[in-house]
Amino acid sequence: MKLRGEAKLVRIFLGESDKWQGRPLYEAIVLEAKRAGLAGATVFKGFMGFGAHSRIHTAKILQLSEDLPVLIELVDSEEKIQAFLPTLDQMVREGLITMEKVEVIQYRSR
Numbered sequence: 240m241k242l243r244g245e246a247k248l249v250r251i252f253l254g255e256s257d258k259w260q261g262r263p264l265y266e267a268i269v270l271e272a273k274r275a276g277l278a279g280a281t282v283f284k285g286f287m288g289f290g291a292h293s294r295i296h297t298a299k300i301l302q303l304s305e306d307l308p309v310l311i312e313l314v315d316s317e318e319k320i321q322a323f324l325p326t327l328d329q330m331v332r333e334g335l336i337t338m339e340k341v342e343v344i345q346y347r348s349r
Contacts, residue, residue, distance in 0.1 A: 242278045242314075242315065242316065242343050242346040243343050243344075243345075243346065244342065244343060245317075245340060245341075245342060245343075246278075246314055246315060246316055246317070246320075246340075246341050246342075246343045247314070247315065247316070247317045247320040247321075247338055247339070247340060247341065248312060248313070248314050248338065248339050248340075248341040249312070249313040249314075249320055249323075249324075249327070249336065249337070249338045250310060250311070250312055250335075250336070250337045250338075250339075251268065251310070251311040251312075251313070251327065251331060251334060251335070251336050252288075252290065252308065252309075252310055252334050252335040252336075252337075253265060253308075253309045253310075253311070253331070253333075253334045254290075254306045254307070254308065254309065254333075254334070255284065255306050255307045255308070255309050256306040257309075257332075257333070257334070259330050264330065264331070265282045265309045265311055266282075267330060268280070268311055268327070268330060268331075269282060269311065271323075271326055271330070272313050272323065275319070275322070275323050275326065276319070277313055277314070277315045277319055277320075277323060278314050278315040278316075278319075278346060279312075279313070279314050279315070279346075280311060280312065280313050280314075281311070281312050282309060282310070282311050283309070283310040283311075283312070284307055284308070284309055285307055285308030285309065285310065286307070286308075287307075287308070288307075288308035290308075290334070290335065291333070291335075314341065314343070320338065
C-alpha cells in the first residue's frame, strides 16, 4: 500500500470496558478497520482521564481501574476514512471521535 502526502487521522476516545457484540470495542474497531483496508490503526491505553460524564478514570483507584481510557488512531486517505465513518457511527455508542488533516511523510512495508 502506498500512502504519502495529505491524509486524515481519526482519533476515537473510549473506555476500556466498552463492548461491541461481546468483544472489546477497541478490538472490534481495529479489526473492522483492517477489514476495510485502512492503512493503519493503533490502540493506546491511558493511565487517567475523564469524558462527558466528568467521572475520573484512573489506574490509581482500584474500583475504577477496569475502565481506563483508550485511544484509537486510524490513518488513511480522506476517501477511505470518510467511507469508514458510518461504521464508527454504528459501533461507538458513547465516546469522542475527532478527525484532522495530517501529512504522511513515510509509510513503508517490507
